Amino acid sequence: xxxxxxxxxxxxxxxxxxxxxxxxxxxxxxxxxxxxxxxxxxxxxxxxxxxxxxxxxxxxxxxxxxxxxxxxxxxxxxxxxxxxxxxxxxxxxxxxxxxxxxxxxxxxxxxxxxxxxxxxxxxxxxxxxxxxxxxxxxxxxxxxxxxxxxxxxxxxxxxxxxxxxxxxxxxxxxxxxxxxxxxxxxxxxxxxxxxxxxxxxxxxxxxxxxxxxxxxxxxxxxxxxxxxxxxxxxxxxxxxxxxxxxxxxxxxxxxxxxxxxxxxxxxxxxxxxxxxxxxxxxxxxxxxxxxxxxxxxxxxxxxxxxxxxxxxxxxxxxxxxxxxxxxxxxxxxxxxxxxxxxxxxxxxxxxxxxxxxxxxxxxxxxxxxxxxxxxxxxxxxxxxxxxxxxxxxxxxxxxxxxxx
Numbered sequence: 203x204x205x206x207x208x209x210x211x212x213x214x215x216x217x218x219x220x221x222x223x224x225x226x227x228x229x230x231x232x233x234x235x236x237x238x239x240x241x242x243x244x245x246x247x248x249x250x251x252x253x254x255x256x257x258x259x260x261x262x263x264x265x266x267x268x269x270x271x272x273x274x275x276x277x278x279x280x281x282x283x284x285x286x287x288x289x290x291x292x293x294x295x296x297x298x299x300x301x302x303x304x305x306x307x308x309x310x311x312x313x314x315x316x317x318x319x320x321x322x323x324x325x326x327x328x329x330x331x332x333x334x335x336x337x338x339x340x341x342x343x344x345x346x347x348x349x350x351x352x353x354x355x356x357x358x359x360x361x362x363x364x365x366x367x368x369x370x371x372x373x374x375x376x377x378x379x380x381x382x383x384x385x386x387x388x389x390x391x392x393x394x395x396x397x398x399x400x401x402x403x404x405x406x407x408x409x410x411x412x413x414x415x416x417x418x419x420x421x422x423x424x425x426x427x428x429x430x431x432x433x434x435x436x437x438x439x440x441x442x443x444x445x446x447x448x449x450x451x452x453x454x455x456x457x458x459x460x461x462x463x464x465x466x467x468x469x470x471x472x473x474x475x476x477x478x479x480x481x482x483x484x485x486x487x488x489x490x491x492x493x494x495x496x497x498x499x500x501x502x503x504x505x506x507x508x509x510x511x512x513x514x515x516x517x518x519x520x521x522x523x524x525x526x527x528x529x530x531x532x533x534x535x536x537x538x539x540x541x542x543x544x545x546x547x548x549x550x551x552x553x554x555x556x557x558x559x560x561x562x563x564x565x566x567x568x569x570x571x572x573x574x575x576x577x578x579x580x581x582x583x584x585x586x587x588x589x590x591x592x593x594x595x596x597x598x599x600x601x602x603x604x605x606x
Contacts, residue, residue: 214344214479219336219394223329226387227349230289231356233383234322236364236376237296238262241315243365244373248305261312263560265320266553269327270412272320273549276327277542282396284328288321289388296381300374311373323549331544334536336396343533344479350525351475358468415546419554424538428491428531431593432555435495435527438582438589440562441569442502442520448575452508463517470521478529487530488593494526495590503583506576531555 214220241258245251265272276284295314302311337345367375419425450459474494481490501519504512531551539547569578 214337214341214348217337217341219396220333220341220345222390222394223333223336223345224348224352226390227329228352228356229383229390230387231353232360232363233380235356235360236367237318237380238364239361240364240368240373240376241311243368244302244376245308245311248303248308254308257312258315261315262319262322265316265323266556268320269323269549269553270415270546272323273327273415273546274412275324276331276545276549281328281332281545282391282394285325285332285391286388288325288328289384289391292318292321293381293384293388296377296384299377302373323552326552327545327549330532330536330548331541332394332396334539334544335541336394339537340483341479342536343482343529346529346533346536347475347478347482349475350478350529351472354468354471354475354521354525358465358472412546414543415548415550418539418543418547419535419550422538424487425531425534425551427593428487428527428534429551429554431491431495431589432527432531432551433558434589435498435524435586436555437558437562438502438586439498439524440559440564441566441578442505442562442582443559444563444566445570445575445578448570449505449513449579452575453510453513463513466514466517467521470518470523471525472521474522474525475529478526481526482530482533487534491527491530492590492593494523494530495586495593496523497526498523499583499586499590502586503580506579528555 215224238259242255245258246255249255295317299311299314301307333345334342364376364379367379419429446460446463450456450463453459478490485493497519501516501523505516505520507513532548535547535551536544566578
């Protein structure tokens with residue numbers, strides 16, 4: 203029999219429920235990534251407007267701001283039925299998009315994308331809570347790393363598939379593909395062997411229930427610094443992302459070269475996902491996150507050097523460094539949060555960590571026309587190094603920073 207310390211990734215993959223979770227994440231993530239690209243192209247083709255096309259991403263992202271409120275949905279009942287219900291709802295909604303073929307019907311696309319984003323928040327919160335109960339706590343880091351690998355792998359493959367399907371069958375074809383992935387994921391979640399007790403009715407009104415997630419994060423000495431560092435890192439990552447075309451221009455390439463840099467970055471994220479479980483066991487969440495941020499800092503700053511080999515290496519390093527704080531934060535949240543609160547805490551943490559990324563993208567888009575991108579990259583590198591140093595200065599008083 204495999205020992206506890208041997209081949210932890212294989213232990214995760216051999217676990218029936220963990221394998222089903224990962225498979226569900228792969229298939230639904232594939233459809234989501236395909237739709238993410240196709241929806242903007244769909245709107246652009248129908249209207250010719252870049253602004254209206256950009257609204258697709260906003261429609262999918264905006265519900266994240268309501269994460270603390272939406273997370274309460276995942277804590278009100280058993281999480282397995284919530285996962286199944288969310289997937290069935292999304293599959294049904296996506297089928298309504300087959301009729302969208304004129305600018306006057308785009309309101310339906312935006313409405314579906316908004317519900318899509320909200321349902322995704324509930325789905326992630328319920329999944330996090332269910333995974334923490336079903337997966338061996340010692341393997342949570344490995345599971346979250348594998349999930350990152352699967353998600354990033356789909357980001358490399360799905361957009362190409364979505365683009366080809368859109369070219370052949372239009373937006374309706376991509377919507378049908380995405381609906382099919384949710385149907386398949388529903389089947390996987392339905393056969394999970396997870397026994398859940400019916401949760402006690404949450405005390406207090408909706409406002410109090412919603413605030414409990416934020417209070418838990420803020421009061422916890424191990425979670426608060428990770429969430430703050432995660433938000434700061436994602437803000438800098440957003441600013442860095444907005445500079446990619448300026449970097450490409452500085453290298454003397456056409457804008458299409460950004461696709462090469464993104465692909466290399468994705469490969470870096472796939473690699474770190476496979477290694478994160480072992481790294482978390484050796485370093486603990488705090489140091490793993492800090493070292494990842496430090497790697498990201500160096501890569502972002504060196505990106506200012508106008509060199510193709512340097513740009514490729516930096517892209518891979520960015521892909522490897524950025525997920526570290528995200529994996530560490532989610533793993534720590536799952537370990538350090540009581541089950542009845544986990545949906546709300548997960549959703550609140552996602553809001554606090556991911557919202558700054560969009561703000562950074564918006565700020566970077568405005569600043570890139572006013573400030574040298576090389577100066578901005580070096581400044582971002584310094585800011586990220588400061589974030590990493592701050593995370594290392596105050597060791598956690600809980601067990602979350604110790605190897606297990």
